[in-house]
Amino acid sequence: MASTEYTNTNKLPCMDYLCVASPPARVVRGFALGRTLGAGVSGKVKEATRLSDGEVVAIKVIDYAALATKAARVNLASEVATMHALASESTHRHHFTEILEVHEDVDYPRKCGPGGLAKPPKRCVLLVMKHCANGDLLSHLLDSGGFARTKAKAPEAAAAEVATPAFARGLGACKTLFRQLLTALVACHERGIAHCDVKPDNVLIDGQGRLVLADFGFATRAAPAATPCIPCTTDCGTRSYMAPEIWALGDRLRTFGGGGAAASYDGAAADVWAAGCVLFIMLSGYPPFETATESDWWFRACRAGRHDRFFEAHCRDCPAFPVGAKDLLTRVFSVDPAARPTAAEMLQHPWLLAGGGEDGISASGGAAFEEEAACVVAAADEKAAAAVLATRLAVAAKAKAEASKRAGGVSPPVGAGFGGGGGGQ
Numbered sequence: 221m222a223s224t225e226y227t228n229t230n231k232l233p234c235m236d237y238l239c240v241a242s243p244p245a246r247v248v249r250g251f252a253l254g255r256t257l258g259a260g261v262s263g264k265v266k267e268a269t270r271l272s273d274g275e276v277v278a279i280k281v282i283d284y285a286a287l288a289t290k291a292a293r294v295n296l297a298s299e300v301a302t303m304h305a306l307a308s309e310s311t312h313r314h315h316f317t318e319i320l321e322v323h324e325d326v327d328y329p330r331k332c333g334p335g336g337l338a339k340p341p342k343r344c345v346l347l348v349m350k351h352c353a354n355g356d357l358l359s360h361l362l363d364s365g366g367f368a369r370t371k372a373k374a375p376e377a378a379a380a381e382v383a384t385p386a387f388a389r390g391l392g393a394c395k396t397l398f399r400q401l402l403t404a405l406v407a408c409h410e411r412g413i414a415h416c417d418v419k420p421d422n423v424l425i426d427g428q429g430r431l432v433l434a435d436f437g438f439a440t441r442a443a444p445a446a447t448p449c450i451p452c453t454t455d456c457g458t459r460s461y462m463a464p465e466i467w468a469l470g471d472r473l474r475t476f477g478g479g480g481a482a483a484s485y486d487g488a489a490a491d492v493w494a495a496g497c498v499l500f501i502m503l504s505g506y507p508p509f510e511t512a513t514e515s516d517w518w519f520r521a522c523r524a525g526r527h528d529r530f531f532e533a534h535c536r537d538c539p540a541f542p543v544g545a546k547d548l549l550t551r552v553f554s555v556d557p558a559a560r561p562t563a564a565e566m567l568q569h570p571w572l573l574a575g576g577g578e579d580g581i582s583a584s585g586g587a588a589f590e591e592e593a594a595c596v597v598a599a600a601d602e603k604a605a606a607a608v609l610a611t612r613l614a615v616a617a618k619a620k621a622e623a624s625k626r627a628g629g630v631s632p633p634v635g636a637g638f639g640g641g642g643g644g645q
């Protein structure tokens with residue numbers, strides 16, 4: 221009898237209906253697929269659970285259709301080899317996404333179409349990676365709007381948030397994360413690897429709040445003898461983060477997957493420029509340049525050595541931008557790649573040497589950052605400070621000479637600042 225059945229199973233008729241209605245998880249090669257973590261040029265990245273041991277992983281699903289060309293296949297092989305090299309050689313392996321398994325020739329089950337119609341599976345390659353539970357930096361920044369904009373919390377509010385990720389708030393956390401990004405880049409560059417697509421979407425945060433550098437799809441590996449310069453011949457990366465020398469070489473670089481390179485640039489110096497853009501975004505919540513080309517007012521200011529104007533215009537919207545970070549970024553945003561500090565030199569900057577690891581932001585805004593900057597300089601290692609100052613003076617002198625060569629000064633475009641004309645959205 222129906223009524224007895226309901227009593228025995230302790231379910232209502234509608235629950236039976238719900239059980240039938242929620243589709244079972246799709247399973248592929250022993251992994252139950254979950255939500256989509258992200259999507260990029262090469263396909264989707266899915267969260268999944270390994271059925272044998274319950275481990276949660278991230279799976280990059282690469283459609284064979286995207287591997288139609290030889291260049292694309294070579295590129296995937298190179299991405300996997302680079303990630304394996306970093307995982308096995310580096311003492312900082314926890315700062316890189318680790319590949320756990322690679323599956324080729326997979327029939328990837330697709331979701332049912334409209335009306336529940338089954339779609340045929342698609343042939344894919346699966347890269348099974350360690351899962352970074354706190355997602356990517358871009359999503360975090362979109363939520364918070366930038367570390368220098370984050371107000372300090374009252375102690376009781378902070379205490380109530382012990383369960384939030386370590387990276388979640390504050391200037392100190394920003395410095396810690398950025399130092400970890402630089403540490404990861406130093407490890408790459410020492411091994412002759414240039415990442416070539418450093419940006420917040422490719423920076424992940426693991427379950428312990430540690431930074432993990434991801435997506436080596438554009439990475440270039442040089443022969444060890446080539447270090448510290450890593451010759452790159454490909455026009456690749458993401459527009460807002462591409463260094464000026466890549467734009468300047470333009471057509472002389474080969475397009476991704478194409479041949480015929482006649483020029484090259486140093487991938488390590490280009491990574492440093494991109495890392496500077498990431499720091500700027502972490503602090504302000506918006507990018508420093510639209511493109512590092514002559515069409516961009518912010519770039520022209522830097523090219524003319526007028527980083528003071530660059531910051532003055534940008535900081536109308538973000539007065540709390542730390543002075544120490546301005547000093548560091550003035551050096552990083554050197555148009556001449558040879559004048560830029562290396563990632564290892566950046567780690568020695570007084571602003572990065574002091575503080576971090578805890579919430580260092582003050583609710584009182586700009587004045588607090590001036591104070592903090594003074595403390596940073598006082599607390600910094602004297603030798604490092606002197607080296608930084610010397611380099612800074614050399615860069616300033618060079619920039620000044622370059623600026624005086626060019627006719628006319630720079631002035632902010634009408635309405636410059638966040639959202640103003642002339643770029644730097």
Ligand SMILES: Nc1ncnc2c1ncn2[C@@H]1O[C@H](COP(=O)(O)OP(=O)(O)O)[C@@H](O)[C@H]1O
Nearest residue numbers: 257258260261262265278350351352356421435
């Ligand atoms: N190991 C991972 N853990 C958590 N999320 C990840 C992981 N790998 C990638 N993602 C998410 O997927 C997105 C795309 O991954 P990515 O490797 O950058 O691929 P693409 O080459 O398509 O850009 C990332 O921006 C991130 O949001």
Ligand SMILES: [Mg+2]
Nearest residue numbers: 260421422435
């Ligand atoms: Mg990516």
